[in-house]
Amino acid sequence: MAVRMMFWGAFWAFLLDQASKYLVIHWMGLSQRQSIDVLPPLLNFRYGENTGINFGLFDGGEDTARWVLIGLSLLICAVLAIWIRRSHRRARWMALAAGLVIGGALGNVADRLLYGYVLDFLNMSCCGINNPFVFNIADVFIFAGAIGLILFDRNAKKPA
Secondary structure, eight states, rough: OOHHHHHHHHHHHHHHHHHHHHEEEEEEHHHHOOOOEEETTTEEEEEESSSSSSSGOOOOOHHHHHHHHHHHHHHHHOOOHHHHHHHHOOHHHHHHHHHHHHHHHHHHHHHHHHHHHHHEEEOOOOOOOOOOOOBBBBHHHHHHHHHHHHHHHSOOOOOO
């Protein structure tokens, strides 16, 4: 049951990420327009090409870095899937959280393979703080999945 939850979490995270990128970047023409104000300043679409990791870290633009990040992402996905399969057979929420991480990571891997960089388009600012960074739905799933892995870990030591 847990492996099935992980699969479906990964499947839907990947599908929603890729569909959102196609819709916003290509169908709505964000790649040509560069910006679309949706609910300013809270939610805006800003076109971004990320050759690094989150928030442009390790953004060297080198082809070697691209392949290292692809390999690292695939390795993390494999280790996470094996860990869930072996250790959390009955923990459905852990498996779902792992699936979200895997699906988000694979969504960004697909971008790196197709374009050479990750497509980012979400920009959120609030309360007089102007956020210059952009991210995508895959990043949201990776973050939510990581939080879920922490919150739903039954093996974590409880405070005494």
